[in-house]
Structures are given as C-alpha cells and as structure tokens.
Amino acid sequence: MLEIRGLDAFYGDFQALFGVDLSLQPGQTLALIGANGAGKSSFLHAICGMTQARGSVRLGDTDLAALPAVGRAAAGVALSPEGRRMFLSLSVRENLLMGANVRRRGPWTLDRVTGLFPILGEFADRPAGLLSGGQQQMVAIGRALMANPALLLLDEVSLGLAPVVAQEVHAALAMLRDQSEMITIMVEQDVNRAIAAGDRFLCLLEGRAALTGPCAGADLDAIGRAYFGEDDT
Numbered sequence: 596m597l598e599i600r601g602l603d604a605f606y607g608d609f610q611a612l613f614g615v616d617l618s619l620q621p622g623q624t625l626a627l628i629g630a631n632g633a634g635k636s637s638f639l640h641a642i643c644g645m646t647q648a649r650g651s652v653r654l655g656d657t658d659l660a661a662l663p664a665v666g667r668a669a670a671g672v673a674l675s676p677e678g679r680r681m682f683l684s685l686s687v688r689e690n691l692l693m694g695a696n697v698r699r700r701g702p703w704t705l706d707r708v709t710g711l712f713p714i715l716g717e718f719a720d721r722p723a724g725l726l727s728g729g730q731q732q733m734v735a736i737g738r739a740l741m742a743n744p745a746l747l748l749l750d751e752v753s754l755g756l757a758p759v760v761a762q763e764v765h766a767a768l769a770m771l772r773d774q775s776e777m778i779t780i781m782v783e784q785d786v787n788r789a790i791a792a793g794d795r796f797l798c799l800l801e802g803r804a805a806l807t808g809p810c811a812g813a814d815l816d817a818i819g820r821a822y823f824g825e826d827d828t
C-alpha cells in the first residue's frame with residue numbers, strides 16, 4: 596500500500612505543501628483535485644523525488660523518501676507529467692520504449708500498451724510531434740505504463756483535450772483501474788470526471804488537504820466549498 600504522512604514540499608524558500616497525509620490500498624485510484632496552484636503537481640513531484648520534500652512516503656516495504664528520483668522509479672513509481680514532455684522527433688514506439696528503461700518486471704509491453712490505445716499501434720512509426728494532443732497524452736500514459744509501475748502518477752489527464760478525446764482516455768484508464776493492483780494518483784481538472792474516475796478523492800487548497808473521502812457518494816457541494824476555500828460552517 597501507499598502510506599504518506601506529513602508531506603511538505605518546497606521550491607527554495609517557498610513551501611508548496613503542508614503536512615499532507617494519504618493512504619491508498621493496492622488497486623485504488625486517487626482523484627487529486629484543487630484549484631490552479633493548489634499544489635497538485637507539487638504533490639506528485641514530492642512523491643517521485645522531483646522536488647525538495649519532507650515527510651514519510653512508503654510504498655509497500657519501500658521507504659521512498661530515502662531514495663533519489665531514479666531509485667523511486669526503480670521501486671515502481673512512474674509519472675506521466677503535465678504537458679506530456681516527450682521527444683517530438685522520435686517515433687511513438689521509441690517514446691514508449693523509453694518508459695521501459697527502468698527494466699522492471701511486469702505485464703506491460705509495447706503490445707499491451709497498443710492494445711490499450713490501439714491508435715498508438717497504428718501510428719507506432721510516426722514522430723510523436725505529428726500526433727494530436729489526445730494521442731500524445733496516450734503516449735505519455737503508455738510510456739509510464741511501460742515502466743510497470745506499482746504507483747502511477749498522472750498529471751492533468753485531460754487538460755486541453757476535446758471532451759470526446761478526454762472521455763476516450765478516461766475509458767482506457769477505467770480499464771486499468773478494473774484490472775490491476777497498481778495504485779494510481781490522477782490529477783484531473785474536471786471535478787465530476789475526477790470523482791467518477793477515482794475510488795477516493797483528495798482536494799488540496801493552498802498546499803493543504805482541504806477535504807478527502809471516498810468518491811462513491813461524495814458530496815459535490817462540500818467539494819466545491821473545499822476547492823474554493825469557502826467556510827464549511
């Protein structure tokens with residue numbers, strides 16, 4: 596399981612996260628929500644070792660906080676970053692194979708990723724830069740899966756995508772959620788979509804956990820108030 600206690604994150608003197616706690620069981624998906632600048636990306640970056648952090652982060656028996664970023668990747672943490680960040684002149688296949696560099700054992704192969712996102716199989720030899728935004732998002736998620744992660748971190752899943760494309764990406768993620776023991780933390784701007792896609796949600800406000808709970812039966816009004824920092828009295 597994933598057990599996070601008292602997670603703080605910093606950019607130099609600026610503190611972006613304040614004492615965030617989280618527990619997730621194998622197979623669970625967390626919908627991480629919050630307004631712009633609330634600290635969602637910082638939370639993902641603190642987990643994967645990309646920013647200065649303090650606090651306890653344990654994945655199964657592994658103390659992630661004690662490891663550098665490469666060690667965390669080897670321990671099973673994979674990030675699909677905001678903005679997708681891929682090599683635009685390399686082919687889709689080459690970009691996907693880069694995810695396999697950590698050489699973890701597991702079910703994810705090129706065939707399995709293109710089974711999940713068939714369009715990537717069709718465009719395997721095409722430079723990633725010629726793909727649409729939605730297709731590039733699929734490459735970014737597929738590349739993270741190629742690392743056979745135990746903990747998959749997905750930043751801004753549907754940012755900038757047409758609703759129908761966002762729906763397609765979420766349909767693939769729903770298949771993952773049903774089939775695997777992987778823990779997923781998903782940042783999704785669209786709160787309704789996020790709640791539909793998660794088992795639990797965590798709403799951040801100015802770097803602090805404002806509200807958390809199960810997605811099933813979640814009170815959207817209370818989430819709206821937590822999101823905007825309105826008093827819940």
Ligand SMILES: Nc1ncnc2c1ncn2[C@@H]1O[C@H](COP(=O)(O)OP(=O)(O)OP(=O)(O)O)[C@@H](O)[C@H]1O
Nearest residue numbers: 606609611629630631632633634635636637638677
């Ligand atoms: N590299 C950085 N250097 C300094 N401050 C940063 C850096 N990255 C983020 N911040 C600050 O940390 C805070 C949290 O930012 P973060 O990107 O984690 O929020 P977010 O919830 O992901 O927002 P968004 O939806 O806009 O991506 C913000 O105040 C932001 O300005």
